[in-house]
Amino acid sequence: GAPVPEGADRVVIQEDVRRDGKLISLLEEPEDSLNIRPAGTDFTAGTQVDAPRRLGPMDVALLAAMNIGRVTVTRRPRVALISTGDELVLPGEDPGPDQIIASNTFGLKVMLEAAGAEVHLLPIARDTTASLTMAFDLARGADLVVTIGGASVGDYDLVGDVAAQLGMSQSFYK
Numbered sequence: 001g002a003p004v005p006e007g008a009d010r011v012v013i014q015e016d017v018r019r020d021g022k023l024i025s026l027l028e029e030p031e032d033s034l035n036i037r038p039a040g041t042d043f044t045a046g047t048q049v050d051a052p053r054r055l056g057p058m059d060v061a062l063l064a065a066m067n068i069g070r071v072t073v074t075r076r077p078r079v080a081l082i083s084t085g086d087e088l089v090l091p092g093e094d095p096g097p098d099q100i101i102a103s104n105t106f107g108l109k110v111m112l113e114a115a116g117a118e119v120h121l122l123p124i125a126r127d128t129t130a131s132l133t134m135a136f137d138l139a140r141g142a143d144l145v146v147t148i149g150g151a152s153v154g155d156y157d158l159v160g161d162v163a164a165q166l167g168m169s170q171s172f173y174k
Contacts, residue, residue: 004036011035054116079117080139081105084125084132084159085149104148125159132162144171
């Protein structure tokens with residue numbers, strides 16, 4: 001599309017004409033459509049695209065139509081998920097008599113991805129300082145580390161202590 005020349009009341013599309021040098025002939029009687037869209041149907045003066053917002057294809061096209069060449073955005077948050085506990089096994093493994101399947105982490109992963117996060121599912125951390133330290137090391141670079149289990153008051157709930165020793169701060173609990 002382009003601006004309609006002053007005085008024009010119809011646009012005939014190129015496919016409906018024959019050109020012979022500077023002479024243009026209509027191939028058939030024009031349809032009822034004027035092929036003119038009124039100004040302001042995409043947006044009007046003062047229209048804003050509000051944040052926070054996950055930009056989709058329509059948003060990007062609208063911003064371009066608004067002649068906005070640069071938009072300040074932020075990358076997707078990186079989230080590391082760590083299940084903790086000797087009692088956990090991964091789905092597909094055979095749990096022992098005192099073990100359960102680590103399922104919450106997988107549900108959280110899908111939920112966070114649906115919200116736009118880049119999620120890293122880390123190996124299960126066992127109930128030892130060394131295993132937890134290694135898991136937190138694997139989480140380096142994450143904007144948020146979510147631990148599932150091992151942060152309460154039991155003898156093997158070491159997550160809070162190990163995280164604090166590594167200089168991490170707790171943003172939420174339970």
